[in-house]
Amino acid sequence: EDQVTQSPEALRLQEGESSSLNCSYTVSGLRGLFWYRQDPGKGPEFLFTLYSAGEEKEKERLKATLTKKESFLHITAPKPEDSATYLCAVQAEDSSYKLIFGSGTRLLVRP
Amino acid sequence: GAVVSQHPSRVICKSGTSVKIECRSLDFQATTMFWYRQFPKQSLMLMATSNEGSKATYEQGVEKDKFLINHASLTLSTLTVTSAHPEDSSFYICSASRVRGPGNTIYFGEGSWLTVV
DSSP states (O other): OOEEEEEOSEEEEETTOOEEEEEEEEOSSEEEEEEEEEOTTSOOEEEEEEOSTTOEEEETTEEEEEOSSEEEEEEOSOOGGGOEEEEEEEEESSSSOOEEEOOOEEEEEEO | OOSEEEEOSEEEEOTTOOEEEEEEESSSOOSEEEEEEEOTTSOEEEEEEEETTSOOEEOTTOOTTTEEEEEEETTEEEEEEOSOOGGGOEEEEEEEEEEETTEEEEEEOOOEEEEEO
């Protein structure tokens, strides 16, 4: 069964304190691994798609990496506006294109 | 800017009535759209996959007759909650698959808050 586990469940950081969020997955053939940011009461905002082990993508203070078993979202020198829930999802190599989501990591960055 | 739009963003309806939520892909054609439900402080739960021109594929435990999905064009999918009850109150989110070459990106709408009174 395809499964996604995110850790930690919640993370509190001081502004400027870098850290990483983990996404472990099991899937019967990975088509893609997706990272999203979700603010309260809003739909998820697309961040990255990673397709193969060893791939890395960056956007501002965020960097996503991928191995055959997990993905990390590294946040460098975070700011309070980075506070949000970060969601990881996998897409299997079947024909459905549907995403299987983890439970998310709630990030709070304090000034 | 947004590439997937949902409407309405908030709706209140009376118990027993039906309510329709629209999901539009704004600048691309989406043969596949998805409908999710999200409870407070929980992750997204996939309800169904909406395929243009064919019947939707529902996830286990989701009532087909209660949550009617129509994907009549390449840019529009609708979710109709029929005979709504207070327990149907939730945040409903749609997404659309944009395929480019070998890759694809799934974009989400802004979500629709449904309150059944």
